[in-house]
Amino acid sequence: MERLVIKNIGLLATPLGNSAQGGKAQGEIQYLTNAWLEAEGGIITAVGTGTVPAAVLAEPNIIDAGGALVTPGLIDAHTHLIFGGWREHELSMKRQGVPYLEILAKGGGILSTVRSTRSATQEELEDKAEEILREMLALGVTTCEAKSGYGLDTETELKQLRAAKSLNKKQPVELVSTFLGAHALPQEYKEDREGYIRLLTEELIPQVAKEGLAEFCDVFCETGVFTAQESETILRAGQAHGLGAKIHADEIDAIGGSTLAGNIGAISAEHLIAADDAGIQAMAKGGTVAVLLPATSLYLGKPYAPARAMIDAGVPVATASDFNPGSCPSFNLQLVMDLACWGYKLTPAEALTAVTLNAAAAIGRAERLGTVEPGKQADLVIWKTDNLDYLFYRFGQNLAKTVIKNGKVC
Numbered sequence: 001m002e003r004l005v006i007k008n009i010g011l012l013a014t015p016l017g018n019s020a021q022g023g024k025a026q027g028e029i030q031y032l033t034n035a036w037l038e039a040e041g042g043i044i045t046a047v048g049t050g051t052v053p054a055a056v057l058a059e060p061n062i063i064d065a066g067g068a069l070v071t072p073g074l075i076d077a078h079t080h081l082i083f084g085g086w087r088e089h090e091l092s093m094k095r096q097g098v099p100y101l102e103i104l105a106k107g108g109g110i111l112s113t114v115r116s117t118r119s120a121t122q123e124e125l126e127d128k129a130e131e132i133l134r135e136m137l138a139l140g141v142t143t144c145e146a147k148s149g150y151g152l153d154t155e156t157e158l159k160q161l162r163a164a165k166s167l168n169k170k171q172p173v174e175l176v177s178t179f180l181g182a183h184a185l186p187q188e189y190k191e192d193r194e195g196y197i198r199l200l201t202e203e204l205i206p207q208v209a210k211e212g213l214a215e216f217c218d219v220f221c222e223t224g225v226f227t228a229q230e231s232e233t234i235l236r237a238g239q240a241h242g243l244g245a246k247i248h249a250d251e252i253d254a255i256g257g258s259t260l261a262g263n264i265g266a267i268s269a270e271h272l273i274a275a276d277d278a279g280i281q282a283m284a285k286g287g288t289v290a291v292l293l294p295a296t297s298l299y300l301g302k303p304y305a306p307a308r309a310m311i312d313a314g315v316p317v318a319t320a321s322d323f324n325p326g327s328c329p330s331f332n333l334q335l336v337m338d339l340a341c342w343g344y345k346l347t348p349a350e351a352l353t354a355v356t357l358n359a360a361a362a363i364g365r366a367e368r369l370g371t372v373e374p375g376k377q378a379d380l381v382i383w384k385t386d387n388l389d390y391l392f393y394r395f396g397q398n399l400a401k402t403v404i405k406n407g408k409v410c
C-alpha cells in the first residue's frame, strides 16, 4: 500500500474529533510543534512530535515540510459548483442597489442561470467545473459540496447531479452532492406552485435517491421563493427517501427557516444573515450546523451573520464559499477564512475549525475528514508559513504550498 511521511512540520494545527464543535470547543484546537506524520493507503496511521522513529524514516516517500504549518485539507461545505454561463451583466444593477430578490422576480438572477444551464451539455458543464476544481485544489480545498438547482426541470437537475458524479471519478477533489430542485420556482410553474412541489416530492426526489445522485436535499426558504411550510414538505420528502436535510435559511428575511432546520433535525442551515434568537436556539437543540457564507455578505453588501451568538449558544459554525454565478462568483476559501475573522470576529483557531471539522460535519464526513489524526483520511495542506495567524493576516494571496488528497500530492 502506498505510504507517505511528512517530516519537519513546524506547526501542525488541527481540530480534533469526529463531530462538529460548538461553543468554546470550536476554538480549542491542537497545536503540535516539530511534528511528523505517516499515512498508508490514504489514511493517517501515526502523528508524532520530536525525533521521527527510524522505522518511519525508512519510508521512501518522504516530504520535508521545511518547518511549515500543516492543517487538514480545507472543505467547502456550500457551493453551487455546476452551472452554465456567468452573470456579470447583473453587477451594475446590484451596485446601483436593485435588490437580489427583485432581479429574481423579473426572471433574472437564478432564472437566468437556469436558462444557460439548460442549454449546456453535461460535458460542457463538467469541463467548466473541472477547471474550477483545479483552481480550488490549488487553494487547498480537498472536498467540496455541490448543489444542483439551476435546472428546475427533471432533465437538467439530473444532468447537473450526473456531472458531479462523473467529476468525482475524474479529478482529486471529493464532491458531495445536494439536490436543490427547490432553488426557485421555474417560470413554467409560475401559476402552479403546488404542481412544482409535487414534481419535486413525487418525481425528482424519488429518482435522485434511487439513482444515488445526492446525499442531501436543500431548499431556498426565502420571501418570494419557498415558504417555511413548503420547505418542510420538500425536506421531509427528502428525508423519507434517505436524503439528509439542508436549508438556505434566513439569508435575507427570517421567515422560519432556521427554526424549521432545528425542528426537523437538518444537518445544516446555511446563510443565516437574518437568523433570530428563536432560530439559533432551535438549531442548538436540533444539532444543526450553521454554514455561514461571509463572501456572499461581502458581495451582496449585506451584514455578516451573527456567528458569535451562534457559537455562544453552542451551535457549531462552519464557513463556506457559496460559490455561484449570482451572489458569490468567488470560490476562494482562503478569502472566506479571512472574512470569517474580519466579519464574524472568529479567532484563527475557530475559523480553521469552521472550514475543516465543522465543514466536514455539515456534509456528513466528520468521521473520515476534517482533522489530522490517526484513522482520518490524509487530506492535508502544507502552507507557505510556519504559523496559523499568518493565514489570516496575508489576505488575498494563495498561501497553500502543497496540497495532499487521500495521501497523494496533487
Ligand code: NIG
Binding pocket: 080, 109, 110, 113, 220, 248, 251, 296, 322, 324, 325, 326, 327, 328
Ligand atoms: O446561495 N440564495 C440562493 N442561492 C444562491 C444564489 C444563487 C444565484 O444567485 O444564482 C445563494 O446565494
Ligand code: FE
Binding pocket: 078, 079, 080, 248, 322, 324
Ligand atoms: Fe447557496
